[in-house]
Amino acid sequence: xxxxxxxxxxxxxxxxxxxxxxxxxxxxxxxxxxxxxxxxxxxxxxxxxxxxxxxxxxxxxxxxxxxxxxxxxxxxxxxxxxxxxxxxxxxxxxxxxxxxxxxxxxxxxxxxxxxxxxxxxxxxxxxxxxxxxxxxxxxxxxxxxxxxxxx
Amino acid sequence: xxxxxxxxxxxxxxxxxxxxxxxxxxxxxxxxxxxxxxxxxxxxxxxxxxxxxxxxxxxxxxxxxxxxxxxxxxxxxxxxxxxxxxxxxxxxxxxxxxxxxxxxxxxxxxxxxxxxxxxxxxxxxxxxxxxxxxxxxxxxxxxxxxxxxxxxxxxxxxxxxxxxxxxxxxxxxxxxxxxxxxxxxxxxxxxxxxxxxxxxxxxxxxxxxxxxxxxxxxxxxxxxxxxxxxxxxxxxxxxxxxxxxxxxxxxxxxxxxxxxxxxxxxxxxxxxxxxxxxxxxxxxxxxxxxxxxxxxxxxxxxxxxxxxxxxxxxxxxxxxxxxxxxxxxxxxxxxxxxxxxxxxxxxxxxxxxxxxxxx
Numbered sequence: 001x002x003x004x005x006x007x008x009x010x011x012x013x014x015x016x017x018x019x020x021x022x023x024x025x026x027x028x029x030x031x032x033x034x035x036x037x038x039x040x041x042x043x044x045x046x047x048x049x050x051x052x053x054x055x056x057x058x059x060x061x062x063x064x065x066x067x068x069x070x071x072x073x074x075x076x077x078x079x080x081x082x083x084x085x086x087x088x089x090x091x092x093x094x095x096x097x098x099x100x101x102x103x104x105x106x107x108x109x110x111x112x113x114x115x116x117x118x119x120x121x122x123x124x125x126x127x128x129x130x131x132x133x134x135x136x137x138x139x140x141x142x143x144x145x146x147x148x149x150x151x
Numbered sequence: 152x153x154x155x156x157x158x159x160x161x162x163x164x165x166x167x168x169x170x171x172x173x174x175x176x177x178x179x180x181x182x183x184x185x186x187x188x189x190x191x192x193x194x195x196x197x198x199x200x201x202x203x204x205x206x207x208x209x210x211x212x213x214x215x216x217x218x219x220x221x222x223x224x225x226x227x228x229x230x231x232x233x234x235x236x237x238x239x240x241x242x243x244x245x246x247x248x249x250x251x252x253x254x255x256x257x258x259x260x261x262x263x264x265x266x267x268x269x270x271x272x273x274x275x276x277x278x279x280x281x282x283x284x285x286x287x288x289x290x291x292x293x294x295x296x297x298x299x300x301x302x303x304x305x306x307x308x309x310x311x312x313x314x315x316x317x318x319x320x321x322x323x324x325x326x327x328x329x330x331x332x333x334x335x336x337x338x339x340x341x342x343x344x345x346x347x348x349x350x351x352x353x354x355x356x357x358x359x360x361x362x363x364x365x366x367x368x369x370x371x372x373x374x375x376x377x378x379x380x381x382x383x384x385x386x387x388x389x390x391x392x393x394x395x396x397x398x399x400x401x402x403x404x405x406x407x408x409x410x411x412x413x414x415x416x417x418x419x420x421x422x423x424x425x426x427x428x429x430x431x432x433x434x435x436x437x438x439x440x441x442x443x444x445x446x447x448x449x450x451x452x453x454x455x456x457x458x459x460x461x462x463x464x465x466x467x468x469x470x471x472x473x474x475x476x477x478x479x480x481x482x483x484x485x486x487x488x489x490x491x492x493x494x495x496x497x498x499x500x501x502x503x504x505x506x507x508x509x510x
Binding site: 038039040066067068071072073089091093094095096097098099109110111112113126128 | 301304305308309319322323326327328329331333419420421422423424425427440441443444446451452453
């Protein structure tokens with residue numbers, strides 16, 4: 001009889017294992033797709049090409065313009081000296097969109113009062129890192145910004 | 152024929168409602184010099200009810216997409232009969248509800264209402280506070296205006312500071328790398344489905360616990376042999392109703408004299424406007440982040456600030472477990488700490504409004 005008892009116990013254990021394993025598998029099979037569903041599919045990776053940010057003559061010296069750089073905004077600055085410079089317009093602090101301040105002659109973020117100079121370097125306020133600078137070329141009538149070429 | 156007794160008879164032949172009647176008859180509310188604070192929970196419940204009713208009405212016209220959201224709210228405000236009233240009531244009531252929650256929370260805190268056996272009531276209440284902040288944050292974006300757009304950018308970026316999982320949280324919240332129409336659709340889903348479901352469940356639990364355990368009496372008054380009480384029905388309930396009537400009056404006056412603004416439509420290619428602020432109940436945190444230096448020792452300032460507020464939230468939730476001896480020395484220190492936190496919140500909120508927008 002003792003052996004039958006042991007056998008029964010083993011059978012119970014086996015059934016519990018199957019049941020527990022089955023529920024675990026079910027749980028995984030239900031929640032894995034849900035988890036994947038709530039994370040949006042990645043769009044085509046970071047914007048690679050070049051973009052025409054503005055027309056020559058559109059921006060007077062000492063002014064700036066936000067332009068679309070793939071999904072995120074870029075900032076084109078026409079400096080008082082007549083040079084074109086392009087940066088990511090996403091503040092490195094908490095990702096507000098920065099702007100060029102003609103009165104200060106440099107870049108400013110309104111959200112938490114962050115300041116960047118015209119090399120993109122964070123010079124005052126909370127931003128922890130410089131803005132990424134992008135190479136600018138003039139081609140015919142257009143000011144071309146090329147993030148893919150790096151800076 | 153008297154309708155009510157026959158209806159009551161019809162129901163009670165099928166379902167025994169005597170325990171419920173007994174509960175209502177027996178329930179009483181302690182009466183003492185701090186009883187006024189007992190009405191703050193009911194006040195919060197009233198504003199919540201207004202939110203549910205006006206929210207359902209707004210759903211009839213609102214469209215959750217980047218192309219149509221702003222225009223649909225504009226339509227509600229200008230074309231729909233009483234649309235301006237319904238939307239303004241929803242916005243004002245949301246703000247008054249958060250205010251009522253803070254008063255309710257601090258009054259429960261200082262009266263030490265969380266002490267045994269009411270820890271679960273405190274936990275569910277703290278959860279409801281966090282849910283209400285999430286309600287406010289998600290609802291703020293729905294009109295798709297400029298201020299909300301950037302407040303959401305900053306708010307979701309803050310979530311991305313969480314170590315390791317931060318970026319996944321950001322993508323989950325935004326529905327992508329950037330705040331876009333996908334974010335709006337998600338926030339709409341949170342605001343009208345997920346948060347209401349969670350809040351309804353927790354609210355029922357919170358109210359059930361209050362019914363089962365009754366009102367807590369502050370420790371200093373607990374031992375009073377001449378403690379008085381008033382019946383819940385009808386005495387307390389009538390006073391509650393009077394409070395609700397006054398709250399409704401205040402709401403209608405505010406919504407009529409100061410209809411909620413819509414602002415400018417969000418434009419992903421516009422720089423952040425000067426002087427952007429989140430809703431007032433986030434201002435003390437916003438102002439703190441603004442004043443922190445880029446680096447504290449070697450930790451980025453923003454990360455340090457966010458970690459401190461997260462810790463604050465966790466400590467708030469755990470208050471019943473931390474305050475082991477509410478009437479002792481340690482308990483008095485916890486109360487003092489509470490006053491300091493309240494003073495900090497008030498001071499930095501005021502500072503946030505006085506601080507010059509640009510420098």
